[in-house]
Amino acid sequence: MASSIAPRSITDPEPRIQYAALPWRRRDDGRIEVLLITSRETRRWVIPKGWPMKGLKSPKTAAREAYEEAGVKGDVAKKKLGEYHYEKRLRTGELQHVRVAVYPLEVKAEAKTWPEMAEREKLWTTAEEAAPLVDEPELKALIGRFSP
Numbered sequence: 001m002a003s004s005i006a007p008r009s010i011t012d013p014e015p016r017i018q019y020a021a022l023p024w025r026r027r028d029d030g031r032i033e034v035l036l037i038t039s040r041e042t043r044r045w046v047i048p049k050g051w052p053m054k055g056l057k058s059p060k061t062a063a064r065e066a067y068e069e070a071g072v073k074g075d076v077a078k079k080k081l082g083e084y085h086y087e088k089r090l091r092t093g094e095l096q097h098v099r100v101a102v103y104p105l106e107v108k109a110e111a112k113t114w115p116e117m118a119e120r121e122k123l124w125t126t127a128e129e130a131a132p133l134v135d136e137p138e139l140k141a142l143i144g145r146f147s148p
Contacts (some may be wrong), residue, residue: 015085015097019058021066021105022050022081023074025124033144034130035107037070038121045123045133047099047143062103070122071114074107081146084138093126102142 015080053061063076081102087095095105095120123130131144 001126006074015099018049018051018098019061019065020047020100020102021062022047022074022102022143023066023072023105023144024105024146025107032148033124034099034127034146035070035072036123036125036130036133040119044135047102058101059103061078061122066105066112068115069120071111071117072105073105074105074106079101082142084136084142085098086136104148106148
């Protein structure tokens with residue numbers, strides 16, 4: 001008997017844009033670490049990202065998301081590191097193609113409290129160790145070749 005559940009459709013075939021930060025810091029020994037956070041629903045390792053914000057340019061939007069989702073502040077680059085694509089499951093259950101522009105953010109401070117601290121975990125690790133932890137192949141590549 002065939003299933004009565006229809007496959008989820010793509011809401012809009014054109015990708016919507018999101019802006020992300022790749023938070024990073026230099027350790028005392030000179031090694032570079034990047035910050036991953038867990039997504040709220042699936043608990044996968046990701047980087048802070050979100051939809052455009054009225055009145056904010058894309059790098060500033062990425063920096064705001066880094067603070068809200070990971071509690072980090074610092075210097076965000078004006079030039080993007082690159083892009084990756086993924087399928088976002090909307091509340092309706094449908095999928096939306098998303099293109100994510102990624103901006104490096106050199107972390108200068110970490111807040112003791114921040115808006116989404118109870119909803120996410122954080123992991124500081126090297127780019128080489130972080131890359132295999134994320135699911136999106138293009139994001140893996142961006143993180144794997146990251147060098148400030």
